[in-house]
Amino acid sequence: MHILVLEKEPTSRRGGQERSLFEVSRQLHQRGHRISLLYTQSGDLLSQYQAFCQQTLSITALSFSRHRPLQTFLNLPRDLNRAKALIHPNEPTLIYTNQIYDIPFAGLLSQLTRLPLVCHLRLPAPDKLDLQRSHYLSAVHKFITVSQHTKQTWLQKPWVQSLGHPPIEVVYNSIDTEYFTPASNQNPHPRQQLQQQWNLPTDHTLLAYAGRLDRRKGLENLLHGFAKFNATQPKSTLLIAGKPLLDRPDYLKELQVLTQTLNIQANVRFLGHLTETRSLYQASDLVIMPSIWPEPFGRVIIEAMACGTPVIASHTGGIPEILTGEFAQTLFPPRNPAALADRIQQVLTWKQTDPLLSQRCRQHVQTHFSLTTNIAEIEGIFQQTLSPQKLLAPPLPLSL
Known part of the structure; x- marks a missing residue:
């Protein structure tokens, strides 16, 4: 046709x-x-x-x-x-x-x-x-x-x-799960590359957000939630990839000021728009989607999970239709920074407590979002x- x-x-x-x-x-x-x-x-x-x-x-x-x-x-x-x-x-x-x-x-x-x-x-x-x-x-x-x-x-x-x-x-x-994959021979050290590119501490846990920098994406809640988590786990860095689209360009400045107000500016990096986000997913320990609007789907979720990286996300819109079964535990109420911080705390230890979670994340995407x-x-x-x-x-x- x-x-x-x-x-x-x-x-x-x-x-x-x-x-x-x-x-x-x-x-x-x-x-x-x-x-x-x-x-x-x-x-x-x-x-x-x-x-x-x-x-x-x-x-x-x-x-x-x-x-x-x-x-x-x-x-x-x-x-x-x-x-x-x-x-x-x-x-x-x-x-x-x-x-x-x-x-x-x-x-x-x-x-x-x-x-x-x-x-x-x-x-x-x-x-x-x-x-x-x-x-x-x-x-x-x-x-x-x-x-x-x-x-x-x-x-x-x-x-x-x-x-x-x-x-x-x-x-x-x-998504194409032959493109969104865990780190491989083609790109064996994405974490080291990211640490060198952005001068990140090598002993820090890496959390990531990828998407538009718009208010409906819940970025203020993300920063407040990360601040609560970072207060008990200071060796952590939040990477934010994206740029404003629906909101004015100075919204980025507002977010940067908020990191100073919360005293987390040293632990938050704004990466700007990334044409290629796969390396970010591969390098991160956890990806967060904190939307406060009825997100229709949430493509970032399946991109990150296909790369073997767990995701925590707001219980809003179509997101609960992605995070089903055991992954429903990674949902948190929108507009609730305390719940977001708790969910980070619960999931972030997966490499030590549940090392096979990465494989199950990828299999979930391959099974349901082929x-x-x-x-x-x-x-x-x-x-x-x-x-x-x-x-x-x-x-x-x-x-x-």
């Missing part, structure tokens, strides 16, 4: 949502499908898309911008026609978008070409949806989401219910959506 992938900015710097779409696209290409990418802004993943995509096409916008309404309106017919030119009449073709905010252009293209549209819901449902997007929502033939919790946040919204219970399939995120299974499920949804009897959505007026 031919898959028209829509992505506002193909980048690894925003988080797991964009990286997951890239991985799905690349894996579908490897399974023999033709991929074309429509995007509006260049990002660091664009060159990697170009390595396997049949074509990559820059367009003006995927939604009708309030900041550039005239330009968007004037360029829309041209962009739709350029997108249509990518389609071969006798080739099964599907439109695939990664978020609800790209629905206007995707919906118009679907109705113009009579091609099915699949939307991957990788974020919780917003409280409100503007009329523009809700108007084109009924153009979607199938929704996919990343956890049961996220699915329920969508189904509970009145504006989703008005669609008549749209089909929403749950397909958990997955990339092969994930891609096969998405491919099956696409093929089912392409079957003629599924294309029942009525045409929408091509109006702005």
Whole structure:
């Protein structure tokens, strides 16, 4: 099949949502499908898309911008026609978008070409949806989401219910466990390399956070919890990798000031954005995900566990669907620094008390979040959506 992938900015710097779409696209290409990418802004993943995509096409916008309404309106017919030119009449073709905010252009293209549209819901449902997007929502033939919790946040919204219970399939995120592995012959000493790079004490326990530096990620709670733990275990260092995205750039300064207030500045290192986080997972004794919002999934959790590093995380959103079985013990209540500190204390001795935990972490990911299974499920949804009897959505007026 031919898959028209829509992505506002193909980048690894925003988080797991964009990286997951890239991985799905690349894996579908490897399974023999033709991929074309429509995007509006260049990002660091664009060159990697170009390595396997049949074509990559820059367009003006995927939604009708309030900041550039005239330009968007004037360029829309041209962009739709350029997108249509990518389609071969006798080739099964599907439109695939990664978020609800790209629905206007995707919906118009679907109705113009009579091609099915699949939307991957990788974020919780917003409280409100503007009329523009809700108007084109009924153009979607199938929704996919990343956890049961996220699915329920969508189904509970009145504006989703008005669609008549749209089909929403749950397909958990997955990762390439041949890439995310414990330290190996290819990289036998990630811990030593990290210690040398950042001048870390060689006798310190290393705890890590990787992700956006946004308030919803619970970083203040992380610092308060680490301060409580560090008061009893001073030979420990917290590594924080990432940069602000949703919050202002000076949020990093606020976090740095908080480390001084808590008197832990000597034990916390802000690493900035890391293009490659595997070495950080491999080098760390424990990874922490302290989110205070309903995290849709939590890709960092399975990345770290595939590297053999245990994770403790907030009991929120879709995270409890990842940390199941024995790993449910590693959950802690969000917004509770004391509980976070206690969980660090309980899990951090695993190398001495439970050295096989590393293997079980990796096996858990391989069993439940297999990339092969994930891609096969998405491919099956696409093929089912392409079957003629599924294309029942009525045409929408091509109006702005």
